[in-house]
Amino acid sequence: MAVQWILVLHGLATLLVVISFLCGHWPIFHGTPIAGFHDFLTFGAYDYFLRFVGVVCGDRGTNAVLSVERYCCDRPNPTLQVIYLAIIGVTYYIVAKSCFMYIPGYYLSGVHRYTSFLAVAVGLLLFLWTSFSDPGTVNAENVQRYISAYPYDNIIYSEKECSTCKIPKPARSKHCSVCNRCVARFDHHCGWMNNCIGEKNMHCFMAFLFWHFLICIYGVVAIGLVLAGQLKESKIVQILTVYYGIENSFRSLAPPIVQWLVASYNTQILLMVFLGVVSLLLAGFFGYHAKLCLTNITTNETFKWQEYISWQKKLREARASAAALRAGDNSIMNEAEAKPSKRKCRFLCLGGSTVEDSKANNLKNNRYDKGFAHNIIEIIFPLSTRRSFKHSKPKRT
């Protein structure tokens, strides 16, 4: 039983660390221990480490750590790519070593030795495709094509020049500070790919996420079938019911069967827990990006809209305060009209807020959202690659 509890605790700890690290900043976790743990993992722990290095090794040690940080976070580098390859390679090696001896089994045919390899190979190809594809680099030669393809909405995008590249900045593009280039329809810079995710490789990135989700599910199901086959071939149910006299019901048989599986196949069960947790995370990440793709909005734009709406809210509050102050001045100057004034003030505030609230609801007027079918086609066939935009003149607004 002790081993079972260690496995359960291991699974829960892995889940907590991975979810806190990757998703702790999401609004649904705001104010929860997961958000606190996320802050600790992403900033707090590093700060403590820097202070510790400063105390033990002095300024030289701190500077060395900071230069490593600059290399890993501010420059294109393959650190996370190597970690990804190591995770994939080691996981596949452990799966092959611990499960292939049972394939073919009672429920699984021998073909899965090859299909599992094929699935991982396709995953690696998708990884290489996304890592080395052009995300839609904007330069002096092609900038006019991007300006034609993506008109300015004059809300979150207006005509301006990239201060680094010294070329006009097309709408929806962003200068990636890590890669030091402007990228069309910029979504985010992905450290795992060591590449930006933009107009021309969003579909590769989505395929990568979805395929890796499928690989994890395949792994969980295949290992589950290996264990079920072992259970069947070892005749454990007959032994438990006939020799040990345990009642032939799920409720009575489940605890001893789980105990037997954990004691005999703990590596396989650990693999199932690991793949299950990763598949959940991949499903969440894929779902989030799929929602963005369907509404034709990028990760970068979600932050821009948040900033814009927050700025509009502050503006409304400032206007309401100014209106209230003006109303207050009027009431002092004319006491007889105090009550109507207050009513007027309340009307102004409420009326203003209602009008502004309705505006705020319309503010997120994403002109690039043309319906989910069109949006999906735009991800697969990027606008700037279409013939109609190749030689068109820039649109001046």
Ligand SMILES: [Zn+2]
């Ligand atoms: Zn730039």
Ligand SMILES: [Zn+2]
């Ligand atoms: Zn980048």
